[in-house]
Amino acid sequence: MKDKNAKRYGMVIDLDKCTGCGSCMVGCYSENNVPFKADETNKLDSINWIRVYKITNNKTYPNTEVCYLPMPCMQCDGAHEGHSPCVSVCPAVATDYDYDTGIVSQIYTRCFGCRYCMAACPYHARKFNWWDPVWPADMEKYLSPNVSPRMRGVVEKCSFCFHRYQLARDKAYLEKREELEENEYQTACAEACPTGAITFGDLNNKHHAVYKLKNSPRAFRLLERLNTNPKVYYLTSKSWVRKAGDNYLAHEEPTKIKNNIKEHH
Amino acid sequence: MNETPLIPAGVKRCSKWQFSLWMAVVTAVLLWGVYAMYLIWYKGLNQTNMNDAYGFALWIWADLAVIALGGGAFFSGFLTYIVGKNELKNIINLAVVIGFICYSSALLILAIDIGQPLRGWFIFWHANVHSMLTEVAFCLSCYFAVLTIEFIPLILENPKLDKKPFWHHLSHNMHGIMAIFAATGVFLSFFHQGSLGGVAGVLYGRPFAFREHIFIWPFTFFLFTWSAAAYGPCFTILVTKITEMITRKKLVKDSAIHLFAKISGWMIITYIIAKSIDTIYWAFVTAPGMGFTLMDFYASSTYNIGLLFAEIVICGFIPGLILITKRGRENSFLLMSAIILGVIGVSLNRWVMVLQVMAVPVFSFNEWYTYMPSWQEVATTVLPVAYGLIVISLAHRYLPVFPQEKELNPID
Numbered sequence: 076m077k078d079k080n081a082k083r084y085g086m087v088i089d090l091d092k093c094t095g096c097g098s099c100m101v102g103c104y105s106e107n108n109v110p111f112k113a114d115e116t117n118k119l120d121s122i123n124w125i126r127v128y129k130i131t132n133n134k135t136y137p138n139t140e141v142c143y144l145p146m147p148c149m150q151c152d153g154a155h156e157g158h159s160p161c162v163s164v165c166p167a168v169a170t171d172y173d174y175d176t177g178i179v180s181q182i183y184t185r186c187f188g189c190r191y192c193m194a195a196c197p198y199h200a201r202k203f204n205w206w207d208p209v210w211p212a213d214m215e216k217y218l219s220p221n222v223s224p225r226m227r228g229v230v231e232k233c234s235f236c237f238h239r240y241q242l243a244r245d246k247a248y249l250e251k252r253e254e255l256e257e258n259e260y261q262t263a264c265a266e267a268c269p270t271g272a273i274t275f276g277d278l279n280n281k282h283h284a285v286y287k288l289k290n291s292p293r294a295f296r297l298l299e300r301l302n303t304n305p306k307v308y309y310l311t312s313k314s315w316v317r318k319a320g321d322n323y324l325a326h327e328e329p330t331k332i333k334n335n336i337k338e339h340h
Numbered sequence: 341m342n343e344t345p346l347i348p349a350g351v352k353r354c355s356k357w358q359f360s361l362w363m364a365v366v367t368a369v370l371l372w373g374v375y376a377m378y379l380i381w382y383k384g385l386n387q388t389n390m391n392d393a394y395g396f397a398l399w400i401w402a403d404l405a406v407i408a409l410g411g412g413a414f415f416s417g418f419l420t421y422i423v424g425k426n427e428l429k430n431i432i433n434l435a436v437v438i439g440f441i442c443y444s445s446a447l448l449i450l451a452i453d454i455g456q457p458l459r460g461w462f463i464f465w466h467a468n469v470h471s472m473l474t475e476v477a478f479c480l481s482c483y484f485a486v487l488t489i490e491f492i493p494l495i496l497e498n499p500k501l502d503k504k505p506f507w508h509h510l511s512h513n514m515h516g517i518m519a520i521f522a523a524t525g526v527f528l529s530f531f532h533q534g535s536l537g538g539v540a541g542v543l544y545g546r547p548f549a550f551r552e553h554i555f556i557w558p559f560t561f562f563l564f565t566w567s568a569a570a571y572g573p574c575f576t577i578l579v580t581k582i583t584e585m586i587t588r589k590k591l592v593k594d595s596a597i598h599l600f601a602k603i604s605g606w607m608i609i610t611y612i613i614a615k616s617i618d619t620i621y622w623a624f625v626t627a628p629g630m631g632f633t634l635m636d637f638y639a640s641s642t643y644n645i646g647l648l649f650a651e652i653v654i655c656g657f658i659p660g661l662i663l664i665t666k667r668g669r670e671n672s673f674l675l676m677s678a679i680i681l682g683v684i685g686v687s688l689n690r691w692v693m694v695l696q697v698m699a700v701p702v703f704s705f706n707e708w709y710t711y712m713p714s715w716q717e718v719a720t721t722v723l724p725v726a727y728g729l730i731v732i733s734l735a736h737r738y739l740p741v742f743p744q745e746k747e748l749n750p751i752d
Contacts, residue, residue: 119391119709130705160545166473167462187462188385188455190395191473197545197702199393203455205386227384228455298702300630301545319705322547322631 080253083177084235085278085306086265087288088145090316092272095143099125102267103147106236108224110208122202124148124233125264132315142316145273147264148200148233149297149305150179160303161192161201169230177278177306178235186229193230197298198305201232235275236262257283278306295320300332346500346738350746353737354587366729373723376716377452385455387716393709394698399453402721404536404690406442406449407480408564409683411572413439413487414529417522418569419603430596433741434583435576436490441731443484445724450477452720472538479532486525490518497740530565537564540693547630548637549697551622559618560693566614567686570607573600574659574682581676583736589749591742598669601679605663608682612656619652636700640708643696647688655685 103109103125115121125147132140151159157172159179169185170192172178193201207227210218218224221238225231243260247253257276265275276283285308288294293310297320311317317329347353380387390397416435419425454460463477496502496511534557540549541558551558577597584591623634638645659678662668669675699709713721735741 117391119393121392128705154544160543163470164473164542166468166471166477167459167466168468169462169466185462185466186456187459189453189463189473190455191471191539193392193395194698195543195545202392203385203395205384205391207384226456230455298545301547301702303545319703322636322702322704324628324631324633327631 081175081177082277083279083306084240084260084276085150085177085285085289085308086147086235086262087274087285087294087308087310089272089274089288089310090142090144091293091310091312092270093127093143093145093268094270095127095129095141096269097127098267098269099145099264099273100127102263103233106219106222106263107234108208108218108222109231110204110206110210110224112206120203120205122204122231124200124202124231130316130319132313140313140315142311142313142319144309144316145264146198146200146297147307148179148235149198149303149307150177150233150235152177152304152306154302154304160195160197164191164195166191176235176237176240178237178240179232180234180237181230181232183223183225183229183231188228188230190230197301197303201230203230204228239263295329297321346498348497348499348738348740350751351740352589352749352751359733359737363730363733366726366733370723370726370730373719373726376719377723379716380452380720381457385453387714389712389714389717391711394695394711396694396698397711398695398713398717398721399449401691401694402724403446403449403453404694405687406445406724407533407536408568408571408686408690409575410439410442410446411529411533411568412574412576413442413490413572414483414522414525415569415572415607416576416600417490418526419600421519421522422526425599425603427596427599430742430744431576431580431592431600433494433739433743434580434592435573436487436494437732437735437741438576438579438728440484440487440491441724441728443480443487445727446480447484448724449720472535472542475535476532476539479528479535483525483528483532486521486528489514489521490525493518494735494739494741498738529568533565533568534561537561537693540697543697546697546700546702547627547632548700549693550626550630551618552626559621563611563615563618566607566611567689570604570611571682571686573604573607574679574686577601577604577675578679578683579732581679583732587736589745591745591748593744593748594670596744597675601663601669601675604682605660605665605669605678608656608660609664612652612660615656616652619648637696640699642710643692643699643708647692647696651685651688651692655681655688659685 100123104111107124109122109124112121125145128144128146130142130144153159157174159172161170162172162179166189167185167187169182171180173180190203193203204225204227208224240260243255247255262275265273274284274288276285278285278289280286288310289308291310293312294308295317296305296308300321309320321329323329412435416428416432420428420432451457451460463474467474493511493514496507501507537560538558541551541560543549551560577600580592627634638648659681662674662678668678701708
């Protein structure tokens with residue numbers, strides 16, 4: 076049941092500011108106990124909750140342009156709220172949509188590893204634990220106690236650092252407050268970004284930075300035409316970057332395409 | 341000629357040594373698969389060549405393919421017990437045995453294909469009623485139970501068991517109520533065959549797989565049920581012909597084969613027309629709405645437009661047209677060609693609806709994904725084939741699978 080005070084947490088990533096340094100990935104790995112392999116050459120079986128893609132305009136020098144595109148889980152709403160591509164297909168309700176925050180969760184101890192959610196996700200945001208997590212010597216002592224490490228054979232993905240939301244809610248409760256301040260709940264990647272390219276907050280709250288940013292003329296979402304209705308927005312001033320974020324027929328212009336799906340407020 | 345009292349009276353079987361040698365060879369293949377299965381259960385899915393882009397691969401194709409090929413069981417049950425095509429009673433036993441093999445294999449493959457096999461029961465316990473996979477799991481398990489019930493009376497007809505009055509009467513009474521189970525099987529099959537089509541069709545994040553809906557069911561839901569009913573009989577006829585070839589005797593009269601082939605032909609023709617309409621709508625309406633042209637989906641050297649042509653024309657219209665014509669059915673070369681093309685056609689359809697869905701890049705900046713199965717995946721996919729050969733060999737040797745065998749092959 077949706078609360079009338081429900082939040083709709085989302086993210087705005089300014090691609091004009093992203094330098095591709097990868098701090099967001101490092102911050103995420105350490106915050107969320109994301110396991111890694113001794114050899115990470117094969118990216119198709121690496122686990123990362125946010126991955127920085129490098130895309131180019133496919134032009135030769137000196138017209139080559141590069142853009143770094145950090146991609147966490149898009150926390151899709153779908154055509155109607157809660158109908159995310161992955162949530163609707165999971166046969167065991169191991170992934171769920173939280174109507175209070177709009178965050179798509181993953182219940183590791185419920186997941187039995189059928190990987191249907193991975194097939195459903197067009198963003199490849201979901202990763203499978205092909206191996207048992209192995210940590211280098213003594214590193215287990217430095218794992219975050221707030222996030223449970225995952226076992227072999229289950230799917231995991233970005234949770235918008237949901238444990239941070241829970242901690243902030245606990246603190247607010249003890250202080251007899253209903254609402255969280257914008258800076259009380261921030262994701263690790265947003266905090267780690269040295270250029271301030273990642274902004275996080277409640278997309279429905281007019282006082283949060285993301286509210287204003289998502290309405291910028293530079294704003295767009297990835298694969299919007301699939302009606303996934305993501306809660307991660309991107310900002311770019313480059314038309315080729317915007318075009319790369321979705322699929323268009325030869326005669327189509329990204330800015331002139333009308334989307335069937337409206338945001339949920 | 342009976343070597344043991346286990347062999348039905350009035351029929352001729354190969355020698356014990358010949359049979360044992362054949363069983364040893366097939367069992368060796370089976371054990372290879374069992375070893376691979378052990379490795380996967382013990383070490384995990386890292387034994388496969390699947391990856392995060394290719395989360396569904398060879399096994400899911402094998403699942404979908406064996407369930408479609410096993411569709412001859414529910415469709416022959418429907419035709420025999422509900423429509424009243426009594427001629428098909430001469431082939432229905434084999435259809436049930438094939439169905440039993442296919443569905444037990446599908447369940448086994450599903451058990452291998454999950455990351456946490458010990459949690460497999462969660463699909464029933466924590467069922468998400470909105471998931472097509474949940475519907476598949478429930479209907480598949482229930483239908484496997486129905487197939488087991490349908491198989492039991494045939495097992496009880498083994499001469500040794502049939503001598504015991506209890507088993508004899510049980511078998512007789514089960515035969516009497518078989519129409520109820522056949523109807524239940526048809527009902528369950530409609531849903532699980534459809535749900536398997538729905539598994540791909542509901543993936544609205546995957547433009548290659550996604551199809552428009554009628555209520556909650558994507559078009560693939562109906563196409564999968566239809567194609568299983570259409571092509572399943574081809575596989576039943578193919579196995580009959582292979583068995584006849586190996587045993588060097590006629591086991592089913594042409595009248596039954598031709599009737600089954602004719603019905604299959606009409607089902608294939610109507611299915612392939614529906615499939616063509618679905619493809620045209622998808623190519624010209626659904627996909628462009630998502631920013632894709634048809635050729636975007638076939639822009640790979642492996643997954644080129646030839647596959648679509650092969651599926652619809654070579655393995656669709658051609659076998660369908662052969663089987664609906666009397667001359668085509670009665671010409672053994674054309675009949676064999678049609679049923680083989682049919683079996684390839686439905687397997688190809690299931691292949692593209694699993695593996696091509698994974699291969700097609702959704703982002704314009706991604707490349708096509710490639711995948712080559714590991715030997716463990718191949719071995720565990722061959723395992724059900726070996727298991728099927730063992731079950732069919734045992735069933736043929738010890739059970740009266742073909743009611744017309746005695747009449748067609750009288751022995752002194």
